[in-house]
Amino acid sequence: MSDSRDELLTRVLGFAASDGLADRSLREIATGAGTSHRMLLYHFGSREGLLTAVVGAMEAQQRAAMTALAETAATPAELMTGVWRAVSGPEVRPFVRAFFEVFALATRGAAPVPGLTASWLDDAERAGERLGITTDRAMARLGVAVSRGLLMDLLAGEDPAEVDAAHDLFVRLAG
Template identity: 30%
Template sequence: MDNATGERAGYRRSAGSPRGEARRLELLAKITDDVAENGLVDFSLRRAARAAGTTHKVLLYHFEGAEDLLRQVVFSLRERRIGNALTAVADAPATLTDRVRAAWESLRDEESELRRVLDQAMGLAMYDPGRYAALGRGASRQYLPTLLSFCPSHWPEQRKFEVASMILATLRGFLVDLLTSDDGSGAEAGFEALLRAVEREEAAP
């Protein structure tokens, strides 16, 4: 991956300009599509520039560097995952248990490329936290609001946070199991146990 710290000297950011922001989003969408298809291995500003049909200097005008660009790409891919889950949940009954089931089915059946890239991002955060910690920290902050919204509206905020955090951590573990096991039977069995725990939470006063 390029170290853009020195390269970006002399380039100004496009933030604040509507035209510049529109161009940034256009570039980001093209690069995100490339990463979704080809993964994070050998990601660099120059590879991103080729995917976007521009130069790495243009990217440095719109982004702070390779790591900033990577963070925004991963954020965009997580937004795709959240959007897919919300679409699935929209047709589910209003109970937390049914919403969690629908979200899990969306995660379980999502395109393998998307899951692979997001797993790679978490791997980078664990392998080199000094450089990529934001990729790991950002995941919980990005996913939790959706899970909080699934919880019954009358629950106290602390209870919502506790239950949503339990669901998030458990589902992320199941996704790792799906990635590393042959048939996914362990994840499915564990998920049924999670649903029973969620049902007990919903039934509690």
């Protein structure tokens, strides 16, 4: 019985959460997910296609977390801080590394990822509506860019307390 694409993606996400993907070959990822590299190629086309699917799944989960946080957040600042905590924790860093690998591929045209930022902006608008505010797309784009830059600092080994302080400052300046 062959695995479905969704089943494989779920297993790859589990492997990525514990072992990361950025420096893994397709064969290593397949072994870690309990499948063959041929099955991954069949369902995802290439290592880049697999990474793009992983990033897409994680981004969707993180945007869903933002939407859920908007239900309970009292202010935009509370929402921004909650989203930052959800995307910057040590448990999601393997996915953040994969995101930046896919992002680098996209900048070279090797693995275009349509809507990589637009989907965040659309969901931020919906989150803003739940908070009763109108979201400025340019400010939301700036927030995404600042968060991505700070995530790069974390991955490069910068002091998490200093990076969090920089995000807190951005939240205050944006408010």
